[in-house]
Amino acid sequence: MKKIILVTILLAVSHVLFSREKTECDTTTYFVVPQMPLYFGDYDTFLDNVSEQIDAKTKSVLKSSNTYIGFRVTCNGEAVITSTNSELTQFYKILENELNKFRWIPGRHRGKSVNVQITTSVRMANNKLDIPIKCKRVKGELFKCKITDEKSGTPVSNVRLTAKYNDCFYLSDQNGEIEFYCDAKDEIEISHINYQSFSFNAPENTSSFQIKLTNIVYELETVDLTQHFPKKLPFKKSVCNFQDWQEPRQNQLAVFKVEDFFVSEMAVFNGGYECLDNYTAQEFVLPKIAFENGYADTVNVSFTVAEDGKLKNVAFSKALNYGVDAALEKLFYEMPKWKPATQARQKSEQTFTIKLIIGVNKYWEKYYR
Structure with a gap:
């Protein structure tokens, strides 16, 4: 089977008007969504701060058994501990406080910010605390991109955008829009089953731009x-x-x-x-x-x-x-x-x-x- 490329790829760097002026918040709680929550912050500092505040009794509990912690990243970007264990009440308070020192980017599903429930293990080994957050840390600035079909001008939804150095994936919504985080000149990859895939470097002089995709006809x-x-x-x-x-x-x-x-x-x-x-x-x-x-x-x-x-x-x-x-x-x-x-x-x-x-x-x- 061959691909027939019908038109030319065009990356238009411009100030784009986005239909989503205010992020909608869906209060439904999900376990898995296309874009899981992201965070800005230093993970090692987070672990050190938690370790310094927990007492010997809590450390003993964490050492003696496998402990799992549940927390929810809300659609408003807050971290809320959802676990209940009377022996770890104080630990939960410490953990929730330190989690909220991160800057959280809520998970997204079908164009809306949503609540996402996360379960992770807590381990204490050699007096060192380990709490895998299971969310990706990001860096850089917020970029906005609108993706349309070059021939018809209609928005293209479910386009996959990959910010390579952050190793994060994003999907365009029903308006063809994506908000993502990366550094200037970060390598961006675009893919969709019905369009030609390509990559480019993030623009330096604008935080919003438009991409016009080329159709593929399969022979x-x-x-x-x-x-x-x-x-x-x-x-x-x-x-x-x-x-x-x-x-x-x-x-x-x-x-x-x-x-x-x-x-x-x-x-x-x-x-x-x-x-x-x-x-x-x-x-x-x-x-x-x-x-x-x-x-x-x-x-x-x-x-x-x-x-x-x-x-x-x-x-x-x-x-x-x-x-x-x-x-x-x-x-x-x-x-x-x-x-x-x-x-x-x-x-x-x-x-x-x-x-x-x-x-x-x-x-x-x-x-x-």
Whole structure:
């Protein structure tokens, strides 16, 4: 499968008007979100400050058993201890106070700041305290970026932005907007399954800018319908049932990781692309009038797999004669539902093109005899 780049990447450095003047706060508590909470501050100083304030009794408790602490980073950027243990009440107060000396950036989900619950272990070994926070420390300044489709100008959601040196990932919201932290000249990487990936250095003279992304059309392998037909499929060993793709039942107890939000998957015909070629050879019917006129042609067919798996926007690279265009429209529009593409665990439309070689062969001679 090949990628066809339709337009040119453009990074427009400008003052961009953002639709989100004030960050919305969703008070729902999550355990995993696409953008987990981030913090500014020195972790070693945090550990030293906590260690200096806890008494011998608390240290003894922490040494003698495995201790887990729960705390919530609220949508307002505060850290709140949620654990309850009468032996560690004073320790919880110390810990909460020191956690709030960090500057917290709340977790984000679907364009809103949210509460995120975090559970971490507390260990005391060789009189040294260890509390893995499980949130990434960031540095630098706040940048704002608006991402749009270069051709249509519409916002592009769920674009993955990586600030390389902070090693942090961000997703654009429904308005195509991202707020992220990095140093000037930090390397920024942009990726989306339907657009060309690229990287650039963060601008030095502005904290807000716009990115216009280039579309990708995926080119499928050519199917020669003069060589393949219902009695001679391209991939005889492939097991294909030519049924609609069915959404698998979700496991309600499934555990998601942050990385799961950044997985992209291509749209695919039910059974795979080999089954697509078999379906094309199996279901295409050369019109009788085309057979009688010895029709032969090659055409590129483009189509979009919608979020529900149905095909739309079927188009041909040239005009087709003798009813071949109607036969191909029937073939594609009546095709079984595909498994749709996903970007950041959200369904996404995706566009393909396939080259078909069409013409008379012995099969059609027998068919119309």
